[in-house]
Amino acid sequence: MIEDIELETLINDIYEYYGFDFGSYSRASLKRRVNRLYQLDGFTNFYEFLSKVRYDSDYYKRMIDEITVNVTEMFRDPHFYKIVRTEILPLLATKPFIRLWHAGCSTGEEVYSMAILLKEANLLHKSLIYATDINSKVLETAKKGIFPLRMMKEYSENYRESGGQEDFSSYYIANYGIAKFDDELASKMVFSQHNLVSDNSFNEFDFILCRNVLIYFDNDLQKRVINLFDESLATLGFLALGTKETIKYSISTTKYKQLEKEKVWRKVR
Amino acid sequence: MEESKVINKYKLVIVGGSAGSLNALMQILPSLNALNAFALVIVLHRRSTDDMTLEELVKIKTITPVKLVEDKVKLEPGFIYVAPANYHLLFEADDRLALDISEKVNYSRPSIDVSFESAAQVYGSQLVGILLSGSNADGTEGLKYIQKLGGTIIVQDPKSADMPFMPNNAIANMTPDRILDIEGILDYITNINT
Ligand SMILES: C[S@@+](CC[C@H](N)C(=O)[O-])C[C@H]1O[C@@H](n2cnc3c(N)ncnc32)[C@H](O)[C@@H]1O
Numbered sequence: 001m002i003e004d005i006e007l008e009t010l011i012n013d014i015y016e017y018y019g020f021d022f023g024s025y026s027r028a029s030l031k032r033r034v035n036r037l038y039q040l041d042g043f044t045n046f047y048e049f050l051s052k053v054r055y056d057s058d059y060y061k062r063m064i065d066e067i068t069v070n071v072t073e074m075f076r077d078p079h080f081y082k083i084v085r086t087e088i089l090p091l092l093a094t095k096p097f098i099r100l101w102h103a104g105c106s107t108g109e110e111v112y113s114m115a116i117l118l119k120e121a122n123l124l125h126k127s128l129i130y131a132t133d134i135n136s137k138v139l140e141t142a143k144k145g146i147f148p149l150r151m152m153k154e155y156s157e158n159y160r161e162s163g164g165q166e167d168f169s170s171y172y173i174a175n176y177g178i179a180k181f182d183d184e185l186a187s188k189m190v191f192s193q194h195n196l197v198s199d200n201s202f203n204e205f206d207f208i209l210c211r212n213v214l215i216y217f218d219n220d221l222q223k224r225v226i227n228l229f230d231e232s233l234a235t236l237g238f239l240a241l242g243t244k245e246t247i248k249y250s251i252s253t254t255k256y257k258q259l260e261k262e263k264v265w266r267k268v269r
Numbered sequence: 270m271e272e273s274k275v276i277n278k279y280k281l282v283i284v285g286g287s288a289g290s291l292n293a294l295m296q297i298l299p300s301l302n303a304l305n306a307f308a309l310v311i312v313l314h315r316r317s318t319d320d321m322t323l324e325e326l327v328k329i330k331t332i333t334p335v336k337l338v339e340d341k342v343k344l345e346p347g348f349i350y351v352a353p354a355n356y357h358l359l360f361e362a363d364d365r366l367a368l369d370i371s372e373k374v375n376y377s378r379p380s381i382d383v384s385f386e387s388a389a390q391v392y393g394s395q396l397v398g399i400l401l402s403g404s405n406a407d408g409t410e411g412l413k414y415i416q417k418l419g420g421t422i423i424v425q426d427p428k429s430a431d432m433p434f435m436p437n438n439a440i441a442n443m444t445p446d447r448i449l450d451i452e453g454i455l456d457y458i459t460n461i462n463t
Pocket residue numbers: 068069070071072073076103104105106107110132133134135138194195196197210211212213216242370
């Protein structure tokens with residue numbers, strides 16, 4: 001296992017050689033991921049590992065893919081999507097145009113879930129969903145809208161639990177172990193790279209979702225990101241975080257009203 | 270006699286378990302007194318379909334205060350913390366808890382190994398790891414790691430466990446500091462830092 005000080009050396013080197021700043025990421029998670037990779041690839045000497053990262057940019061890419069966590073699901077936490085369906089979309093429906101932002105969208109399962117909800121609420125035609133992530137590889141997958149077929153059983157159960165009434169399989173075409181989602185869903189999505197550590201606000205949104213991304217950041221970076229969302233959110237817009245994430249350590253909550261028991265806040269002023 | 274400052278040996282007690290461990294926990298919790306200058310973290314495998322969260326169940330079984338686990342919540346002595354379903358629970362060097370949704374480990378999330386290893390890295394010899402009943406091998410690697418970093422490890426006596434596989438597996442792979450039945454574990458926790 002690598003030592004704390006070695007992890008800091010690695011973080012500094014990544015910044016120096018590649019310009020990526022892990023300085024404000026949660027050490028507990030980073031350490032675990034780096035250790036996992038270190039063992040997986042059979043390293044026994046930290047400096048060997050370090051020089052591989054420094055001088056072999058392909059290995060650096062592998063490392064980034066392996067230490068960032070891209071795990072995601074369609075309709076993860078069905079109850080959350082139920083609230084979106086019953087409480088949030090009806091309020092957004094009155095707008096002539098709806099802008100959404102999925103920050104840290106990973107391979108896009110969440111974005112397609114949202115597009116399905118918008119379509120069922122008859123709002124997709126007047127919506128635009130921006131979906132961003134730091135990792136260009138996951139964005140490529142997201143654009144294609146192709147997910148493993150073996151996950152569909154679980155996703156369709158989640159969908160049903162979230163209040164979905166349609167036949168879930170009508171949203172995709174199954175083929176050789178993959179499920180390709182309807183192009184109509186993707187027609188209102190815009191994917192682009194955006195780094196929450198260093199990039200700025202780029203539009204004004206009615207609904208921002210950033211679920212299970214802040215858990216990988218330390219308190220200071222969480223503050224930065226919440227403020228970035230605050231700047232990017234229209235008055236009366238909604239901000240949704242993961243089920244164990246909160247804005248309360250990051251921003252004055254008098255500006256926001258929390259939806260009962262949910263990790264959703266409405267910007268009230 | 271010269272007066273000496275009391276140094277509390279342990280800062281954290283972490284309990285892991287799977288099938289049958291809820292039963293054990295429900296016997297331990299009601300008799301638990303105030304925690305003496307340490308925090309108690311509980312990491313159990315549970316089906317994600319269970320109606321009541323483990324946090325809620327623990328809360329109604331004990332007078333010891335339970336702190337709601339959210340990302341980066343501060344770990345404070347005297348409180349119980351329960352790992353939420355569907356996340357791995359990790360420990361930061363500044364005594365905060367961190368959550369992680371990366372892949373399951375040992376088919377589990379939370380995984381006991383993951384939490385034990387992370388806790389060991391932060392708390393070293395100030396950590397007690399307790400492994401309860403269960404029917405899989407999660408926890409063994411974590412206990413070994415806690416021991417390696419100087420922590421104390423306790424395994425539920427397989428004879429007293431609803432599902433002896435998990436404690437048996439641990440015992441087969443290391444020498445725990447103690448092997449205790451439910452009452453023994455309760456007694457041990459009650460006397461920590463005294
Ligand atoms: C665990 S996934 C969350 C996926 C999805 N939102 C969900 O909850 O299912 C975390 C994502 O955050 C992205 N991420 C990490 N650091 C980032 C940063 N600095 N800026 C933008 N995205 C980042 C990762 O690439 C990863 O895809």
